[in-house]
Amino acid sequence: MRYDSDYWDDVDRVLKNVPEIEKLNGQSVFLTGATGMIGSAVAELLLRIKKRAVNCDLYFGGRDRERTISRFAAFEEGKDYHYVPYILEHPNVDLTGLDYIIHTAGLANPGVYLSKPVETMLGNLLGLNGLLDAARRMEPKMFLYLSSSEVYGNRAKGENQNPYTEEDYGYLDVLNERACYPSSKRAAETLGVSYSKEYGVPFVSVRPGHIYGPSITTSDNRATAQFTRCAATGQDILMKSAGLQLRSYCYTLDCASAILTVLLNGKSGEAYNISNKDSVVSIRQIAEAFADETGGKVVFESASDEEIRSYNLMSNSSLNAKKIEDLGWKACFGLAEGVKRTLRYYE
Numbered sequence: 001m002r003y004d005s006d007y008w009d010d011v012d013r014v015l016k017n018v019p020e021i022e023k024l025n026g027q028s029v030f031l032t033g034a035t036g037m038i039g040s041a042v043a044e045l046l047l048r049i050k051k052r053a054v055n056c057d058l059y060f061g062g063r064d065r066e067r068t069i070s071r072f073a074a075f076e077e078g079k080d081y082h083y084v085p086y087i088l089e090h091p092n093v094d095l096t097g098l099d100y101i102i103h104t105a106g107l108a109n110p111g112v113y114l115s116k117p118v119e120t121m122l123g124n125l126l127g128l129n130g131l132l133d134a135a136r137r138m139e140p141k142m143f144l145y146l147s148s149s150e151v152y153g154n155r156a157k158g159e160n161q162n163p164y165t166e167e168d169y170g171y172l173d174v175l176n177e178r179a180c181y182p183s184s185k186r187a188a189e190t191l192g193v194s195y196s197k198e199y200g201v202p203f204v205s206v207r208p209g210h211i212y213g214p215s216i217t218t219s220d221n222r223a224t225a226q227f228t229r230c231a232a233t234g235q236d237i238l239m240k241s242a243g244l245q246l247r248s249y250c251y252t253l254d255c256a257s258a259i260l261t262v263l264l265n266g267k268s269g270e271a272y273n274i275s276n277k278d279s280v281v282s283i284r285q286i287a288e289a290f291a292d293e294t295g296g297k298v299v300f301e302s303a304s305d306e307e308i309r310s311y312n313l314m315s316n317s318s319l320n321a322k323k324i325e326d327l328g329w330k331a332c333f334g335l336a337e338g339v340k341r342t343l344r345y346y347e
Contacts (some may be wrong), residue, residue, distance in 0.1 A: 001040075001214055003074055010341065011048045014257040019328035023264045024049060024056045027141070030098045031063040032131070033058035033085055033105030035071045038146065038208065040215045041256035042102060061086030061093065061105065091130030095138055100263055103131055104146040107181075110310040111221050115182035117140050124184035128191060136199035144263045145192050145205045149248065149272065149317045150182035163248070163318040165281065166207070166271050170314075178313060188272060196269050200295055205264040206259055208274040212286070212338065213252025214345035223283055224249070230344050232289040240303035242257045243284030245312070248275035248319040251338035254331040261329040275319035276331035279338070289339045301334075316345075 015021065027044060033039035046058050058081040062068045068083050076199075077083050088105050096103065105127060107113070107120045116337055128145060135143050153170035155161065172179055172186070192203040212224040223239075230237050250258075259276040266272060287298050303311075333341065 002089055002345045006012040007345055008048065008232065010253055011044055014253045014346050015045060017046065017330050017332065018080070018264070020258050020264050021260070022054065024100075024230065026056070026096060027099040028057040029062060029102065030059040030060065030093075030095060031102045031104065033063040033103070033146075034062050035064075035067055037109075037213070037215050037217055037326045038211055038219060038252065038255055038259075039072060039104035041252040042095060042104065042259055043072065043215065045253070045256045045260060047072070047080055050080065054298060058082065058123050059084050059098070063070070063087050077136030080250060083298050088127040091133055092126055095131070095133065095134045095140070099336045100139065101131060101135060101140055101143045102259065102263060103128060105143065105144065106304065109219060109221060113178055113181050114310050115305065119179050120180045120182040124188050125182075125191065128188045130302075132192060132195040132201055132203075134202045136215045137199050138196060139185045140202065142268070142330070143192070143201055143203045144259065144266070145203065146259070147189050147205045147207045148182065148185045149209045149273070149319055150312060150314065152314065152317065153182065153184045154314055155316070161316050163275070164273070165320045166273060166323055168189075171306065176313065178309060182313070195270055202268040204262055204268060206274050207273045207319070208255050208260050208270055209250055209317060210252055211252055211255045211343060213241045214342050214347070215252050216346070227290040228288050228342055228346055231294045231296060234294065234296070234344055236296045237286055237291045237298045238299055239300050239305060241283070241311070243282055243287060245314070246280065246316045246318050247283060248317065248345050249278045249279040249281065249286055249335060249338075250274055250331060251333040251341070252338055254333055256267070259322055261327050262324065265327045271296065272324045273319040273321050275321040276334070276344070277321055278331065279335040286335065286339075289335055290343075293339050293343055
């Protein structure tokens with residue numbers, strides 16, 4: 001990430017769209033997956049909130065202390081935030097005294113879904129269960145889980161193809177190995193609601209669409225991450241499909257502000273879509289947006305059978321964001337502006 005005053009101005013811009021942010025004053029927040037693509041954007045907003053005189057204690061969970069310190073080198077560990085060792089597969093964290101928990105850690109790499117489907121499923125479920133079990137021994141104000149738009153599955157041909165609301169569910173082939181990801185996300189949401197009903201843990205989930213931005217990680221092989229790397233290095237954008245699938249895209253900082261909005265204002269037991277209504281486009285259209293920004297072009301190449309097997313199973317994963325907008329949230333960055341900023345701050 002390349003930080004400058006303009007980037008922090010963007011952070012301030014999205015923070016204006018988080019209602020009742022003053023609720024964090026005097027509170028403590030534990031964030032898992034703090035160095036991930038979405039988690040790091042959430043961390044940046046929290047760090048900025050703390051710098052702007054909202055007194056809160058921040059705890060960032062991750063498996064690598066040095067990576068965490070390096071990722072947030074502009075801040076001081078032990079003062080601006082506290083590092084907490086956290087391993088997704090073997091969670092063992094003391095949550096005593098924490099007010100808010102944001103769980104963004106998880107395997108979110110399509111290549112890994114095929115090579116490690118067992119680890120993908122167990123990581124999503126056991127990681128969440130460990131935190132929820134710890135949370136039920138305390139009284140957190142809210143536990144937020146980062147789910148996925150993939151929980152919706154596919155509608156049948158001929159069915160209404162409007163953007164999914166939080167009550168819409170389609171077909172998911174549970175015997176397809178690629179379903180390890182959406183199946184475990186579905187089960188994880190049910191697990192969270194079960195803890196809420198049985199043990200009183202306040203629980204909400206968010207279902208982001210396809211998130212893009214400068215905080216992509218080096219291991220991320222999703223389409224927009226590949227588009228970002230190609231555009232940033234002056235290469236043409238390589239596509240391995242016609243790119244006709246419809247997706248809801250959202251810039252990382254907008255996604256992060258949506259997460260904080262639900263954390264502070266969401267209703268326990270509910271789920272909320274995260275989508276920018278001005279960025280519902282096809283994969284090909286976002287590829288063209290990256291190419292246009294750098295003067296490149298989109299080129300096509302046949303995908304291998306292995307690559308095809310890793311693809312998102314949904315032909316249409318557009319999302320209706322009215323429910324989260326009703327909480328007072330709105331996105332700041334349209335597609336063209338988000339792509340421009342992604343390439344400006346990506347390093």
